[in-house]
Amino acid sequence: MSDSVPRSADYVVVGAGSAGCAVAARLSEDPSVRVVLLEAGSRDRNPWLHVPIGYAKTMYHPTLSWNLVTEPEPELEGRRIPWPRGRTLGGSSAINGLLYVRGQKEDYDHWRQLGCTGWSFEDVLPYFRRSEDQERGPSELHGTGGPLAVSDLRDRNPLALAFIEAAAELGFPRNDDFNGAEQEGAGFFQVTARRGWRCSSATAYLKPARNRPNLVVVTDAHSNGLLLEGRRAAGVAFTRHGAALTIRAEREVILCAGAIASPHLLLLSGIGPAEHLQEVGVPVVHDLRDVGRNLQDHFQARLAFRVRGPGSLNTRVGSLFGKALMGAEFALRRSGPLTVSAGTAGLFARVLPGSATPDVQYHFLPFSTSKTMLELHDFPGMTISACQLRPESRGTITLASPDPRERALIHANYLATETDRRCMVEGIKLGRRLSQTRAFRGIIEEEVVPGAAAASDEEILGFIRRTGITIYHPSGTCRMGGDPQSVVDPELRVRGIEGLRVADASVMPTVVSGNTNAPSIMIGEKCADLVKAAAKVTLAA
Template sequence: MYDYIIVGAGSAGCVLANRLSADPGCRVLLLEAGPRDRNPFIHMPAGLARLVNNRRINWNLETETEPTLDGRRLWWPRGKVLGGSSSINAMCYVRGVPADYDGWAAAGASGWEWAQVLPWFLHSESNSRGGGTLHGDAGPLSVSDLRHHNPLSAAFLDAAVQAGHARNEDFNGAAQLGVGLYQVTQRDGARCSTATAYLRPARTRRNLTVLTGAHATALSFSGDTANGVFFRQGRQHRHAAASGEVILSAGAIHSPQLLMLSGIGAATPLRRHGISVRANLPGVGGNLQDHLDICTLVHTEPGVSYDRSNQARIAFDYFLRGHRGAGSSNIAEAGGFARSILATDARADVQFHFVPAMLDNHGRHRLPGDGYTLHACALHPRSRGRILLRDADAASAPRIEANYLSDADGADLAMMKECVRMSAAILRQPAFDRWRGAPIFPPRQDLDEAALTAFIRAKAETIYHPVGTCAMGTHADAVVDPQLRVRGLRRLRVVDASVMPTLVSGNTNAPTIMLAERAAQWILQDAARS
């Protein structure tokens, strides 16, 4: 018997495990389907390139065929390891902007205004530049400047300025617009995942139990009250009981899947799979949003990019020199935020990630030669997808229907075209003259509208930011209330990126950590009142 059971030891689950188990009177169980984070390439930042095809620590998901993207099934990597996706991501620390959160509150997620969430960002953060009104310096999550960046990343910054973008030393400062080097979730040149930042300090607590290789299969209930979790560990089918709360932190794909497997979701499809309906919540799995990304690739001269780097030598140098050198690079070193000609408000609507290497199909397709890649994603898509059950078996991957570029007025496709055009404008600036070789993707810059559309449909990919599938709010399709409690049920919350009503203007890891910090306080307050 535990007071709290947390399903998923990812970006949110590790935060909750730490904060809830800080009370020695609370017994906390943390369930993680994947293994411990022992792989050394997790902790060496540049090692993320070696994690791409590691199925042991990656759910290795795929969408269904996407009609607007040439019927392709897009690869969706998600962390399946302690730390979750914070153990395999590119470590960019970005919060979004105040208008993102004020928009949540205005749409019904009361209490989530920027003024309410900023203290929790600060509470989590330990920034190497020090604290202040917009940064924390005493939290568990280390945020640092890069120790190493490639000359091509410096060329990108110069080129972007030549193209009319401002320099910005802090995307989480007073203004987000502009280009610069990303600050990263690193500590002393090593990855600072939530497993490192939050779980490791708590592992010695006797009231915290962490089970890895434990795949949750369904929730248990007494009437309308959640009281435990069924899970599979190896060949054993087990059950853990909770006297307090059950908290789902399995992410935007697996949290709605687990709810549906437990009879919580739209009634008709649940019955079709032979699942008894416990709560008819049609919003479960809906409202799926993601940042669609398009890459522009250009060849460069041999020896400067990371394409043919000696990885063994980089690793040896990294560990020998105290986590310095190219091994400390997050690969996506530079980037920025911009407003396109299609922007509808004052926020950035395009984000750039520059990579001094050629990345095709997430780096899974190796190209000959050397080059560099400029990612550009549209930050506020109108298209919505959904997560569906494939069947009633928890071992089956859910159906992911991302429905990219499916908005009725074609605004998302128009935005992706602007992403390509803005990327081209940067890459043709004089700062790249000494590095610029032949174009790779797109093969030439003078594409007409039809060719530009065809390029996007053939090459656009996720940049790994799914949210929204258990959205919070007070509207009819909301799955959780503004304190992240599942509507119509007791002692059950969802705390992860799935509760975000809409995408923030940027990467989603830091906002997910903030969500968990805030939820932990509510959970403890509710327990104190009961």
């Protein structure tokens, strides 16, 4: 960490999130290069950033989250959907639900089919393994000794066990590793935690590298745009503590600011669709049509139930004694409700007839909420969330104005296709069937949300439109591809601009079929190798 900002570095990395921490840490392994990592947020000192259940307090925190919001969504009755994104070291990996899910091998093989040479599952698996410190030990699909701790849940909640039994009743296989040979089935999630503490990308990558003299991490540095010399990225302009500053990149600038901020910075710098840039008054440097387009996100709707018997955290959180007991469990054994992730048990299932692989992901939670994560129901409850894995709908990120202090406009465009609507309806219907199995007999008293008011498919869709929200996986806005219209090539280089790469979830041509933190870290790992390889070629020349 540094209060002084170098005037230049070999590599300037923008964004200390899931991918950015990996990029900066890996590049700084070479003591001969200087790396500066710019992060708009603050240092990760808040204790709730390190306790797993802390996401309930940090996700909508006034300073630790950007608290973004979409524009009115046409298919969601004009609602504006909150989009929390991390605003601290570790980025969204510091405030997320901790689930370690890579997606399906078919996702990456599809990337390769779209022209992303070097991004098939066989190509990216070594980077997943290299990043991972798997509690269960090494295997063909898992690694140990990497920076990112991956562990089993500390507690096996009885309600979560009932959920897994319910899935088995409906014919779904037991799956103890969603990142194994097959994703389909029900089981417990693994999480990015070590001995009960959250392992964000900052904890995993930056903390071990903190004493390297060639790595400087600058917090509270809000990037405003790129310094361009013709068609070359020469550095970054940013604001820190009210002062306008610049830093020069002698070799490369690497944008790792995420699916909203990375395209935003490109657009502010005049790199993007010329027509849009001209409309908002930004001089066009390079007409790159797909910047900010191809936005994808996973959409979810939640079923909530009143339950009886042990297991619901609503009851424990609702009493002073229960809270004291939770604190004691965590302090003494690093166990209990404070280690709960945003989904204890899960199910990957196919709900549409034409799906060859799971198209819906279920997150089971042993609590239920009325509005936000902080407002639990005043009765014992549980939640089954249904999330569509491969949405067809595409949205955009655009500029509101040339002012970098003004937030980008987010048009998620949820439920824009019939397939997306049908998938979500079928997902809710399967969630209900799970709740009606023998496994939940004697446990569930009633379905509270949506309840009897949503019986027909049309009524279920109405419920989804009124209540559905993001599951926090925006991606695709700086699409990687082999075609000249893509924003970055398979080497993650921005087309038409020298010395500039993008490495975060924005480069995904299609969103992976699962949570996006692990794939974003993988992208950062692979980017670092691509940069190192390019440097060797340059030196050899």
